[in-house]
Amino acid sequence: MSAISSVAVDTVIIGGGQAGLAMSHCLMDRGIHSQVILEKGNIGERWRSSYWDSLHLLTPNWQTRLPGKWSYQGKEMDGFMTKAEFVHLLEGYAASFEAPIQTNTNVIEVAEFITNGGEQAGSSALRFKVTAVTNTDSRANPSSSTRIWLARNVVLATGYCDLPxxxxxxxxxxxxxxxxxxxxxxxxxxxxxxxxxxxxxxxxxxxxxxxxxxxxxxxxxxxxxxxxxxxxxxxxxxxxxxxxxxxxxxxxxxxxxxxxxxxxxxxxxxxxxxxxxxxxxxxxxxxxxxxxxxxxxxxxxxxxxxxxxxxxxxxxxxxxxxxxxxxxxxxxxxxxxxxxxxxxxxxxxxxxxxxxxxxxxxxxxxxxxxxxxxxxxxxxxxxxxxxxxxxxxxxxxxxxxxxxxxxxxxxxxxxATGFTRQYPFLSESLHERLWDAERFILENHGGITTHPGLYVLGYRWLRRKHSNFVDGVGDDARELAQHIAASGIS
Known part of the structure; x- marks a missing residue:
């Protein structure tokens, strides 16, 4: 059996909703184009499949603002988008800056990358090995393949509303x-x-x-x-x-x-x-x-x-x-x-x-x-x-x-008792070091975890009181992108 080839990138972003897309855009603004977004479904998958049919956004249309001055452009500025309308907006946003997104790609493991010599990764070196299974969209001839990305940074942008x-x-x-x-x-x-x-x-x-x-x-x-x-x-x-x-x-x-x-x-x-x-x-x-x-x-x-x-x-x-x-x-x-x-x-x-x-x-x-x-x-x-x-x-x-x-x-x-999070794809060593079992989050300070190169985005109250809002995730993404860019300077 042949070995699975790997691709080296600066940053892997897990999650293709508003948080992951905002993170990708902000990294590009910082000159970091070596990146990939991994989404287990399609763009905005959680909006497509995890909410009730009649759901509208709680924020008015004028408040739908993402990095790159991307916002609602319709006539109902004081109205509220349906989830289908919001997914369409996210698709347009991704296309606007050619977001490097891999859809139908389910991450199965995020682990520390250990070189053959066992050296410890520095700030500008590859630090993570991300393994995922990509499924084809074809119903007539479905297939899957395993892919590996080696990355200096990983951003978990799977959001706040993960599991009931x-x-x-x-x-x-x-x-x-x-x-x-x-x-x-x-x-x-x-x-x-x-x-x-x-x-x-x-x-x-x-x-x-x-x-x-x-x-x-x-x-x-x-x-x-x-x-x-x-x-x-x-x-x-x-x-x-x-x-x-x-x-x-x-x-x-x-x-x-x-x-x-x-x-x-x-x-x-x-x-x-x-x-x-x-x-x-x-x-x-x-x-x-x-x-x-x-x-x-x-x-x-x-x-x-x-x-x-x-x-x-x-x-x-x-x-x-x-x-x-x-x-x-x-x-x-x-x-x-x-x-x-x-x-x-x-x-x-x-x-x-x-x-x-x-x-x-x-x-x-x-x-x-x-x-x-x-x-x-x-x-x-x-x-x-x-x-x-x-x-x-x-x-x-x-x-x-x-x-x-x-x-x-x-x-x-x-x-309707709220949401919690879990990261089954985190390696055992990363999970043991970072998981806060009392609050069901990864230990972090403003989205920066204690493990170099690993970030979270989209948590409620991550940095501000609107960190999990569509309108707020961009502010956090800009600051995390700045941190990622600065940490790459040797």
Whole structure:
């Protein structure tokens, strides 16, 4: 068997989304053209395959800005791109600077490159061996081949939303005809959920509660619950499950305030460009926003009052013989709601203060006042005071039908509980040295790991508070490119 030939490059970038493309462009700006981007699917693959059908970006079109002055050029500057539109933008961006991307190339190992003499690699020498399998696009004659790149640097640009972070206690739920679990990354549309209830046979003479439970009230959970709540209301001739959303600590903002998108104010105030501490990221949940046409809100208040979605506390699951019990901590919910509402008011007050300081003309818009909120729809931050459901939990049978009671529950659970990361392709020695098991990230300082030549890009709060935004990844990429260029000087 012949040996697999290798190609030497300065930098290998793993990931062909906005982070990887931005990194490639910034390296070219620094004169580093010896590079390759390895993407396991097509450009922007995660946007293509890992999100629900109706997803729109949370950031307005005018805020879609990438290095090289590449931005949205359409007529709907205040609108929100669909995921398909954004993929098209990324494809155009890659073509604009002839990004050296290898699609359908799955990295299987990143290891230290040891020379035949066993010498330690210097700053300008090759330090990594990257092995990948490239698959052809041809369905009629599919094939694969193994390729190797030797590189001075490797940038892991696989992003923040890598794998769904489903709580371990979800394993306590039975695998039965009564329960279905879907990760947010696998959720596609309401029919996927509603058809499951239709397929389950009704039990004659028995009372059955059909429940859709969305666990998590971040941007993903709030949008999925909104879509499901709306679909259930429109499903007049079919089963109409109860839609619930389970809420813990969260952050809420209105979509618009004083006539402008909330992110317009954040952009003017440069709030997201402020430096961030990665250790504080876990205690700072992202805001509840959506990219709905018309800049409509997707808060818990609106979910309940407009769509009838029931709001319950944090979810736990307890396993017992023959069944599992899902419980909601409704006692803590009021505190979580109050903290989020108070935080929202503080943000709006900061905007008011900014308007005063900058002497901006905002006379024709509604200002936040010091008067108490009454919860009306005209308020910029209407309050939902407590749980909107009397349910504190449900018993889910392992299988069959429970004989000890007349009531039973069929439940579809969508886990919108955030994301985590893993790097199965890292060699054992690199993983042991760099992996932070508590935070599920590689140990780094602003994207620079403790292993020379290895970088990460796209983490939330990597350097700034918008490091994982489309609009923010470019700033981080420019600084990492500068570091890479400077480290190559012998």
């Amino acid at each position: 972070n489903i709580p371990n206690f979800a394993r306590n739920l039975p695998v039965s005809t009564w329960v279905r679990q879907i990760a947010a990354t696998d959720y596609k549309n309401p029919s996927q959920v509603l058809s499951w209830f239709q397929q389950q046979p009704e039990m004659a003479g028995r009372s059955i509660d059909n429940v859709i439970l969305v666990v998590g009230a971040g941007a993903s959970g709030i949008q999925i619950a909104h879509e499901l709540g709306k679909a259930v209301r429109q499903n007049r001739n079919g089963i109409q499950p109860i839609v619930m959303i389970s809420v813990g600590r969260h952050c809420r903002w209105p979509r618009k305030y004083r006539g402008k998108d909330i992110l317009w104010w954040m952009d003017q105030m440069e709030a997201f460009r402020s430096s961030a501490v990665q250790q504080d990221e876990a205690s700072s949940p992202g805001p509840q926003l959506s990219g709905y046409p018309g800049h409509t809100d997707a808060s818990l208040y609106h979910l309940h009052n407009e769509l009838g979605v029931q709001v319950v506390g944090k979810t736990t699951i307890r396993k017992s013989s023959g069944s599992s019990t899902i419980q909601f901590d409704n006692a803590m919910l009021a505190d979580c709601l109050k903290q989020a509402d108070d935080g929202c008011i503080q943000v709006l007050k900061a905007i008011d203060q900014f308007i005063i300081q900058q002497r901006l003309d905002a006379t024709n818009t509604t200002a936040l006042t010091n008067s108490p909120f009454e919860g009306s729809c005209g308020d910029p931050c209407p309050r939902l005071e407590s749980s909107t459901s009397s349910d504190t939990g449900f018993v889910l049978p392992d299988d069959g039908f429970p004989t000890q009671c007349e009531q039973a529950t069929r439940m579809c659970i969508i886990w």
